[in-house]
Amino acid sequence: MSAHIPAIIVRDLVKTYEVPERDPGLLAAIRSLFRRRVRAIHAVSGVSFTIQPGEVVGFLGPNGAGKTTTLKMLTGLLHPTSGEALVFGYVPARREPAFLRRITLVMGNRNQLQWDLPALDSFELIRAIYRLPPAEFRATRDELIDLLEVGDLVRKPVRNLSLGERMKMEIIGALLHRPQALFLDEPTLGLDVTMQRRIRAFVAEYNRRTGATVLLTSHYMADVEALCRRVIVIHHGRVLFDGPLSALVDQFAAYRKLIVTLAESGADLKGFGEVLAHDGLRYTLRVPKAMAPAITARLLAEAPVADLMVEEPPIDDVIEQVFAVGTPR
Numbered sequence: 289m290s291a292h293i294p295a296i297i298v299r300d301l302v303k304t305y306e307v308p309e310r311d312p313g314l315l316a317a318i319r320s321l322f323r324r325r326v327r328a329i330h331a332v333s334g335v336s337f338t339i340q341p342g343e344v345v346g347f348l349g350p351n352g353a354g355k356t357t358t359l360k361m362l363t364g365l366l367h368p369t370s371g372e373a374l375v376f377g378y379v380p381a382r383r384e385p386a387f388l389r390r391i392t393l394v395m396g397n398r399n400q401l402q403w404d405l406p407a408l409d410s411f412e413l414i415r416a417i418y419r420l421p422p423a424e425f426r427a428t429r430d431e432l433i434d435l436l437e438v439g440d441l442v443r444k445p446v447r448n449l450s451l452g453e454r455m456k457m458e459i460i461g462a463l464l465h466r467p468q469a470l471f472l473d474e475p476t477l478g479l480d481v482t483m484q485r486r487i488r489a490f491v492a493e494y495n496r497r498t499g500a501t502v503l504l505t506s507h508y509m510a511d512v513e514a515l516c517r518r519v520i521v522i523h524h525g526r527v528l529f530d531g532p533l534s535a536l537v538d539q540f541a542a543y544r545k546l547i548v549t550l551a552e553s554g555a556d557l558k559g560f561g562e563v564l565a566h567d568g569l570r571y572t573l574r575v576p577k578a579m580a581p582a583i584t585a586r587l588l589a590e591a592p593v594a595d596l597m598v599e600e601p602p603i604d605d606v607i608e609q610v611f612a613v614g615t616p617r
């Protein structure tokens with residue numbers, strides 16, 4: 289595979305679900321047998337992007353934005369209504385074996401492993417499905433078990449494992465065939481902070497070792513900050529932003545925080561911005577981003593400032609704002 293050929297190409301991708309609609313009641317049920325009414329749900333409304341091999345991209349959006357639907361189209365679980373998706377040159381919806389060998393989909397809220405069996409047995413099943421050569425399979429399996437530190441858990445029935453332990457097994461199962469594109473849908477959902485961090489470190493390490501392309505959705509911004517230099521934000525089925533995370537903050541953060549320590553008491557900083565906190569000589573002010581330089585200059589000229597720091601709002605706040613506003617400021 290040449291580095292010049294994109295791993296993923298998505299052009300004007302559209303998915304419209306048609307859901308039957310009827311009024312409640314028996315009569316309505318009978319009527320609907322003769323005249324079916326359907327309602328169109330525009331889950332994905334013309335999404336385009338290109339991802340290069342080896343990139344780790346965060347796919348963000350509020351609930352219902354169309355992330356899972358897009359991932360399902362990219363992995364061939366759903367046919368697009370229109371538009372085009374290509375993954376390593378394959379049309380995902382055709383589900384060709386050569387394509388399936390190169391990708392994997394991990395969904396944080398879904399189990400693929402056999403509940404009553406130890407993970408090791410499920411791994412054997414996966415080996416058979418993908419017809420993996422035994423030696424290669426064992427090497428990959430043991431490397432993954434080692435990386436995720438689950439050596440003593442693989443012999444326990446999956447249902448006796450904690451949520452985080454189970455997730456690790458799911459991830460091993462999903463990577464046994466050494467896929468080159470990972471579609472991770474909320475892989476750290478519901479896990480505690482330590483486990484989230486482990487999974488995160490693992491994904492980074494897997495990407496470093498194998499050069500795999502990763503498209504990841506997560507509601508935990510810590511995941512995205514740690515793993516993804518680039519983010520694609522979708523909202524109402526459309527791409528709202530595609531670029532470096534830092535540029536997202538730049539574009540969408542509407543305010544800056546000024547943390548001012550005064551040398552002496554007596555000054556009142558209310559006139560400089562919204563006072564978020566005031567503790568003795570220390571003030572935290574919120575000011576519109578565009579006015580931050582001018583206000584900083586005024587503060588330094590007019591108040592007895594001992595120390596001044598300018599902070600960007602936390603990434604979670606910025607994202608919340610992106611979702612709430614829906615258009616850049």
Ligand SMILES: Nc1ncnc2c1ncn2[C@@H]1O[C@H](COP(=O)(O)OP(=O)(O)OP(=O)(O)O)[C@@H](O)[C@H]1O
Nearest residue numbers: 305307329331349350351352353354355356357358
């Ligand atoms: N099988 C389906 N039939 C009808 N509508 C659906 C179906 N699956 C999803 N939808 C709708 O399509 C829209 C997009 O859903 P999708 O699951 O892709 O969003 P999402 O961004 O993954 O959200 P979340 O963060 O909540 O997982 C939503 O309005 C959802 O209700």
